[in-house]
Amino acid sequence: MNLKLKIWRQPNKDSKGGMVNYSIEDVSPDMSFLEMMDMLNEQLIKSGDDPVAFDHDCREGICGMCSMFINGEAHGPDKLITTCQLHMRKFKDGDTIAIEPFRANSFPVIKDLAVDRSSFDRIQQAGGFISINTSGNTQDANAIPIDKHNADTAFDAATCIGCGACVATCKNASAMLFVSAKVSQYALLPQGKVEATDRVLNMVNQMDEEGFGNCTNTGACEVECPKGISLENIARLNREYIWATAKG
Ligand code: SF4
Numbered sequence: 001m002n003l004k005l006k007i008w009r010q011p012n013k014d015s016k017g018g019m020v021n022y023s024i025e026d027v028s029p030d031m032s033f034l035e036m037m038d039m040l041n042e043q044l045i046k047s048g049d050d051p052v053a054f055d056h057d058c059r060e061g062i063c064g065m066c067s068m069f070i071n072g073e074a075h076g077p078d079k080l081i082t083t084c085q086l087h088m089r090k091f092k093d094g095d096t097i098a099i100e101p102f103r104a105n106s107f108p109v110i111k112d113l114a115v116d117r118s119s120f121d122r123i124q125q126a127g128g129f130i131s132i133n134t135s136g137n138t139q140d141a142n143a144i145p146i147d148k149h150n151a152d153t154a155f156d157a158a159t160c161i162g163c164g165a166c167v168a169t170c171k172n173a174s175a176m177l178f179v180s181a182k183v184s185q186y187a188l189l190p191q192g193k194v195e196a197t198d199r200v201l202n203m204v205n206q207m208d209e210e211g212f213g214n215c216t217n218t219g220a221c222e223v224e225c226p227k228g229i230s231l232e233n234i235a236r237l238n239r240e241y242i243w244a245t246a247k248g
């Protein structure tokens with residue numbers, strides 16, 4: 001396939017960026033999207049140009065790094081996948097593909113397509129963990145009966161990879177789907193209930209401090225989430241937050 005690419009180029013966070021046109025030839029439909037980007041970068045390096053900066057690590061849908069907005073959709077045209085799992089067979093010869101970074105005030109561009117998502121790290125650090133003493137006298141986890149539905153729902157919430165597609169897709173740049181997944185994975189389990197009040201208050205406060213927008217129930221986040229994180233988690237986050245506020 002021969003393709004035209006329109007890619008956001010921005011040298012650093014303070015500079016003004018813009019779309020730049022490229023052509024790429026002989027792209028195999030079996031290539032992944034990131035392999036196509038590698039091919040473009042080899043072409044740019046050979047011609048003495050600056051390669052396009054983009055994040056990636058696992059290249060198998062686990063790390064959440066490959067944040068690209070492709071033809072107006074987070075992670076491109078396929079559903080329930082990340083950019084690294086997208087294949088070029090989803091496009092056809094002669095197509096023009098627009099590639100932009102995940103855009104949100106709380107995700108400033110570092111360079112080109114790479115954005116700074118350390119705001120997510122700070123939200124996690126505010127409460128997305130269990131502080132339990134594991135120094136040799138902890139109870140066997142299997143000794144605590146857990147309702148199957150709750151266990152499955154907590155596991156589904158725990159599949160959030162922190163990619164930020166929900167934020168990039170939301171017209172308000174809300175991080176509610178991400179935060180709700182991180183709160184839900186503990187809220188449903190006995191291990192998470194001990195610190196539940198502090199967790200939800202601290203994580204929501206940090207989310208607000210980072211400047212993410214409000215949720216207006218549009219649902220775009222759920223549609224574009226590569227892990228299918230459900231909006232039910234946002235309803236649970238709201239319940240947990242109201243309960244914690246009333247207690248506090
Ligand atoms: S909720 Fe989905 S879209 Fe949002 S960070 Fe988690 S995996 Fe990514």
Ligand code: FES
Binds near residue numbers: 066
């Ligand atoms: S590179 Fe890890 S999820 Fe895409």
